[in-house]
Structures are given as structure tokens and as C-alpha cells.
Amino acid sequence: MKLDRRKFLNMLLGFGGIGGILSVFYPIVSFLIPPKTTEPKVNSVKAGMSAEFPTNSSKIIKFGRKPVILIKTEDNQYKALSASCTHLDCIVQYKNDTKQIWCACHNGIYDLNGRNISGPPPRPLEEYEVKIVKDEIVITKVG
Amino acid sequence: MMKKIGSKLIDWIDERYDLTPVRNLLLHKKVPEHRHSVWYYMGGVTLFLFLVQLFTGILLLLYYRPGEDSAYESVRFIVTEVKFGWLIRNVHSWSANLLVLFAFIHMFSVFFSKAYQKPRELTWVTGFIILVLSLAFGFSGYLLPWNELAFFATKVGTDIVGVVPVIGEPLKILLRGGDEVTGATLSRFFGIHVAILPAIFTLFLVMHLLFIQRQGMHEPEHFKNLPEEKKKYIPFFPDFALKDLLLWVVVFNILIFLALYSPWELGNKADAFASAPSGIRPEWYFMFMFQSLKLLPAHILFLEGELLGVLFFGVAGFIWMLIPYIKVKHRPNWKIQLLTLIGIIIVAFIVIMTVLGYIL
Numbered sequence: 001m002k003l004d005r006r007k008f009l010n011m012l013l014g015f016g017g018i019g020g021i022l023s024v025f026y027p028i029v030s031f032l033i034p035p036k037t038t039e040p041k042v043n044s045v046k047a048g049m050s051a052e053f054p055t056n057s058s059k060i061i062k063f064g065r066k067p068v069i070l071i072k073t074e075d076n077q078y079k080a081l082s083a084s085c086t087h088l089d090c091i092v093q094y095k096n097d098t099k100q101i102w103c104a105c106h107n108g109i110y111d112l113n114g115r116n117i118s119g120p121p122p123r124p125l126e127e128y129e130v131k132i133v134k135d136e137i138v139i140t141k142v143g
Numbered sequence: 144m145m146k147k148i149g150s151k152l153i154d155w156i157d158e159r160y161d162l163t164p165v166r167n168l169l170l171h172k173k174v175p176e177h178r179h180s181v182w183y184y185m186g187g188v189t190l191f192l193f194l195v196q197l198f199t200g201i202l203l204l205l206y207y208r209p210g211e212d213s214a215y216e217s218v219r220f221i222v223t224e225v226k227f228g229w230l231i232r233n234v235h236s237w238s239a240n241l242l243v244l245f246a247f248i249h250m251f252s253v254f255f256s257k258a259y260q261k262p263r264e265l266t267w268v269t270g271f272i273i274l275v276l277s278l279a280f281g282f283s284g285y286l287l288p289w290n291e292l293a294f295f296a297t298k299v300g301t302d303i304v305g306v307v308p309v310i311g312e313p314l315k316i317l318l319r320g321g322d323e324v325t326g327a328t329l330s331r332f333f334g335i336h337v338a339i340l341p342a343i344f345t346l347f348l349v350m351h352l353l354f355i356q357r358q359g360m361h362e363p364e365h366f367k368n369l370p371e372e373k374k375k376y377i378p379f380f381p382d383f384a385l386k387d388l389l390l391w392v393v394v395f396n397i398l399i400f401l402a403l404y405s406p407w408e409l410g411n412k413a414d415a416f417a418s419a420p421s422g423i424r425p426e427w428y429f430m431f432m433f434q435s436l437k438l439l440p441a442h443i444l445f446l447e448g449e450l451l452g453v454l455f456f457g458v459a460g461f462i463w464m465l466i467p468y469i470k471v472k473h474r475p476n477w478k479i480q481l482l483t484l485i486g487i488i489i490v491a492f493i494v495i496m497t498v499l500g501y502i503l
Contacts, residue, residue, distance in 0.1 A: 033313075034320045034327060060416050065323065067416050083418070087441075087449070089302040090295050093418030104419040105299055106437045120448060122441045 039065055044140040047080075050132050058094030061139060067091050068128055068139060069101065073112060080128035080139045081114040087121040101125070168356060172379035177366045182252035183383075184390050186355075189249050191391045192242035193348070195398070196280075199235040200337070207287070209333040211326030214289035215412040222409060233402035239281055241398065243428045246274050254466070254486050258361035264467035266358070269351040271464040276344045281426055283336040289329060294413035296425050297332075298324045303436070306450045307457075325415070424500065431496035432456055434503075463489075 042064035053059075058071040060083055067083035071094050081101070083091045090105035100117075101110040109118040114125035129140045156162060174183060206225055208217040221228035250270065253259055259267035286297045301324065305315035320327030366374065377383055411420075425433050432452075439448035462469070471481050479487075 032317060034316065037321070060418060062416050069418075085419075088299040090298060090419040090423065091417065104421040105295060105423045116441070120437065120439065120441050122447050122449075 042141075044138055047137040047139055050135045050137050053137065056096045056099075058096075060091065063128070063139065063141075069094060070130070070137065070139065071101075071112065074099070078130035078132070078137065079112055079114075080130045081110075082126040082128070084125075085121060086116065086123040086125065087119075092125070169380040170378075172356075172359060173376040174360050174379055174383045175362050175366050176375040176377055177363065179256060179363060182249075182256060183360060184387060185245055185249035185252055187387045188390060188394050189242060189245040190348075190352075191394060192238050192245060192398075193344075195238040195395075196235065196242060197341070199231050199238065202231050203235060204337060209287070209329055211289065211329060214287060214329055215409075218288040219409060229406065230402060233406050234398060236407040237398055237401045237405075239284060240426070240428075241394070241401075243277055243281060246277055247428070250274060251486065251490060253361075255483065256361065256363045258363070259467045261467070263354070263358060263361060266351060266354040267467050268464055269347050269354065272347050273344065273351060275460070276340060276347065278428065280336065280340050280344070281428065283332040283340065285426060286329060286332045287336060288409060289413045290410040291413055291417070291420055292410055292423065294324060294415070295419045295423050297328065299423075300425065300429075301328075303449070303453055306447065306453055308450070323415070427497060430500040431493045434496045434500035437500075 045061060045063050045068075047059075047061045047070050053070075053072050055072055055076055056074050058069055061068045061070050061080075069081055069083040069092060071079040071081075073079060085092050085103040085105065085108055087103065087106055087108050090103050092101050092103045092108075092110065094100075095102045099112065101112065101114070102108070103110075103119070103121070107119045108116065108121040110121065110125055111117050114127050116122070116124050127142060129142050131138045131140065153162070174180070203221065206217055206221045206228065208214065218232070222232055223229075253267065253270070282297075282300060286293045301315050301318050304318060305311045307314070316322060318328070318331065319325070320331045424430065435456075436449060436452045439452050441448055443451050466482075469482075473480065
């Protein structure tokens with residue numbers, strides 16, 4: 001194949017053009033991807049005094065940037081589970097009448113061990129460990 | 144006096160820019176008159192509502208401040224402190240809803256009258272893109288007041304994007320501006336709502352309108368088959384334009400009535416560490432999809448129900464956009480043609496799912 005001057009210049013222009021376009025789009029696409037923020041690794045959080053926490057109730061605790069639901073059952077047992085519904089990420093709540101964990105978004109229901117028992121959630125809620133240290137509730141990540 | 148100044152001004156422009164094409168369009172464009180003429184007005188109403196959105200949106204922009212600590216507060220300021228702020232916000236919210244409603248009506252009327260067929264394929268495609276952009280407008284605008292309902296609706300909506308294989312997760316992070324719905328998401332949605340979408344929307348709207356002006360109004364089958372002398376037309380200008388305008392005034396009044404008597408709630412400020420309140424639901428035009436996803440079991444065969452639902456709606460929407468290019472054999476002995484039947488099933492599905500969403 002004979003490469004004449006015109007073809008050569010066209011090719012040069014073509015490659016240059018593609019390079020030019022890439023060099024414009026690469027920074028733009030990179031700009032759109034949010035930078036990774038380093039979050040402090042949280043292994044345990046304190047969740048208040050045990051005595052002040054009413055029986056058969058719950059509260060949402062900040063575990064780093066993740067919500068965790070802490071439940072004090074009727075027989076004064078503590079349960080801590082990830083509060084993000086495994087279905088579509090809504091934050092679940094404790095129903096003190098049915099003694100179940102309920103997600104209002106799509107009617108997903110979990111039992112107190114976090115098992116998905118009804119509705120659309122595909123997986124159980126992740127469990128956290130609860131310890132009482134000098135009457136203070138401490139939630140720890142398992143494993 | 145005014146008339147004289149007016150005609151002088153037109154002469155001045157005409158001399159320099161030659162207004163013949165505009166004059167031809169105004170004088171010669173005609174609109175067929177038949178028993179289904181009412182559907183010709185639906186696109187116009189949608190256009191009017193878009194103009195209302197543009198205008199009220201710009202006004203709201205003067206006071207709205209995006210940000211986790213300021214968005215909710217600024218909307219509250221607009222509706223409680225700013226004079227007629229409540230009115231502008233209510234009109235903006237109501238008009239958004241009516242816009243989507245009329246866009247749907249417009250789309251289905253075009254579908255059932257087969258106006259999308261050759262040579263109007265691209266009018267249909269641009270129209271469908273405009274509808275999708277309107278839904279994106281609705282979705283992004285919904286988050287801006289940063290209230291509880293909007294927060295969880297956005298969490299769910301963006302999480303749904305995440306279930307799509309391969310591209311889902313990166314796309315979700317791109318939309319949210321991070322792993323979670325946070326102030327970063329709000330900033331993004333604000334930018335999308337007030338800059339990116341209006342730019343793209345305007346582009347497609349201009350194309351859509353140009354196509355319509357270039358090709359004129361569609362004549363349905365029964366009208367086309369009439370003998371020439373029985374075909375009735377009205378001039379676009381001023382007859383049709385004035386009728387259009389009258390309808391715009393009627394819609395404007397309905398809009399103001401709704402804004403006055405059914406104000407839009409602001410609700411509670413979003414809290415990333417609070418349980419989703421009961422009664423979480425998306426805006427009504429997403430309800431049929433929301434409800435369908437809700438009714439799907441967690442797993443279908445080896446796939447997650449959610450994924451199957453999302454893929455189904457994605458593919459269905461894409462096929463719907465390409466309807467003008469799909470050839471279905473016309474069967475003269477069938478009472479209802481196949482495509483019409485599919486259209487009826489789709490409308491019935493949307494209506495039933497929407498109603499179920501509100502009563503279940």
C-alpha cells in the first residue's frame with residue numbers, strides 16, 4: 001500500500017483528533033467519579049447506658065457511617081443489627097407490637113436475629129455483638 | 144398607533160432577515176378537524192407546563208441553597224418567609240406532576256392514533272427521550288427539599304440502579320457522589336436538575352418541535368380515507384393557536400387552584416440515621432414500577448427479583464422507544480390490531496399497578 005502525503009496527513013490528523021478528544025474527556029470523566037474518602041475504621045461504639053434504655057424498644061446508632069439498629073427485647077436481651085435493609089438500602093425499624101424488624105419502604109420483615117422472613121429482602125441483616133461494660137452498652141463488629 | 148409601530152417593527156426585521164418562511168408557516172399550516180382532534184392539544188399543554196417549570200424554577204433558584212445544612216432550611220424559608228414563595232413552590236411542584244401526566248396522555252394518544260409511523264419516527268423517539276428526561280427532572284427535583292420522603296425515595300431509586308450487572312454499581316456511585324446518599328448526592332442532583340437536564344431537554348424539545356413544524360399535523364387513518372371535499376381543516380394561525388391558548392389558560396387556572404387548595408408538604412428534614420417512616424412512596428408516576436418491584440419475590444429462579452424487574456422495565460422502555468421501527472402485520476379481519484392490544488395492556492398495567500400502590 002502506497003502511503004501518499006494526503007493519506008499520511010489525514011491519518012496523523014485522525015490520530016491527533018482522537019488523542020485530543022480523549023485528553024478532553026479523560027479529565028472530565030475522572031472529575032465525575034467521586035474521590036474515595038478515607039473513613040476512620042470503627043470497630044466499636046458506645047450506645048448509652050443500659051438502665052436508660054427502655055425495654056421493648058429500639059434506637060438507631062451511628063456505627064461509623066453505617067446505621068445500626070439496637071433493640072432491647074422484652075426479656076431485656078440486646079440485639080444489634082445493621083439497619084440498612086438488604087433489599088434497597090432503606091433504614092429499618094423495630095415494631096414493638098409484632099416483635100419484628102420492619103422496613104417501611106417495601107414491607108420487608110426480619111425476625112429479631114436479622115433473618116429475612118417475609119417480603120422482598122434477599123439476605124439477612126448483618127449482626128453486631130452487644131456487650132454491657134459497667135452498665136454501658138457497647139456495640140462491636142463481629143469478626 | 145400600537146399597530147403601526149408593530150407593523151413597522153415587523154417590516155424592519157423583514158427587510159433584514161426575510162420573514163417569508165415564518166409567514167408561510169403561519170399562513171399555510173393547517174390542522175385537520177375530526178372527532179379525535181382533542182388529542183392535538185395535549186403536546187401543547189405539556190409544552191406550556193414546561194414553560195411554567197422553567198419560569199418558576201428560575202424564581203426558586205434565587206432563594207434555594209443546596210447543601211445538607213441549607214437545602215431544607217432554604218425551602219422552608221421560601222414557603223414561610225418569602226412573599227408568595229409558597230405559591231411559586233406549589234405551582235412548581237404541581238406543574239411538574241401535571242407535566243408528566245400530560246406527557247403520558249400525549250404519548251399514548253400518539254400511540255393509539257398511530258401518529259408515530261413513517262415519516263414521524265424521529266418525532267416519536269425524541270418525544271420518548273423528552274418523557275424520560277421529564278422523569279429524570281422529577282426524580283432529581285424530588286430530592287432537592289432534602290426531606291425524609293425524598294431522602295429514602297432517592298436511596299431506593301439509586302439503589303435500584305445498583306442492581307444492574309457490571310455498570311450498576313459504578314453508576315450508582317456516580318449518581319450518589321459516593322457510597323451513600325449524602326450532601327454530595329444533593330449537590331449532584333441540584334446540578335443535574337438545574338443545568339444538565341435543562342440543556343439536554345431543550346435540545347430534544349427544539350428537535351421535536353422542528354420535526355412537527357416541518358411535517359405538519361398527522362392525519363389519522365379514518366380522516367385520510369375521507370373524500371377530499373369532506374376533509375375539514377382549520378388554519379393553525381390564528382384559529383388553532385387561539386384554541387391552544389384558551390386551553391393553556393384553563394390549565395393555568397387548574398394549576399393555580401391545585402397550588403392554592405392542595406399545597407405541597409415539606410415534611411421532616413432528612414436524617415441519615417433515622418428509620419424510614421411508614422408510607423414511603425415515590426411520586427405517583429414511578430408508582431407502577433415501584434409496586435411491581437414490591438410484588439416480585441426476592442428470588443426468581445437464580446436471579447434476584449429486583450434485578451429481573453429492573454431489566455424488564457429497561458428493555459420494555461427501550462422497545463417502546465423503537466415502536467416506529469417494529470413492523471407488525473396488519474390483519475384486516477382482526478377487530479383490534481396487535482399493537483393496539485399491547486398498548487391497552489400497557490395502559491391497564493400502569494393504571495392497575497398505580498392504584499394498587501395506593502391502596503395496598
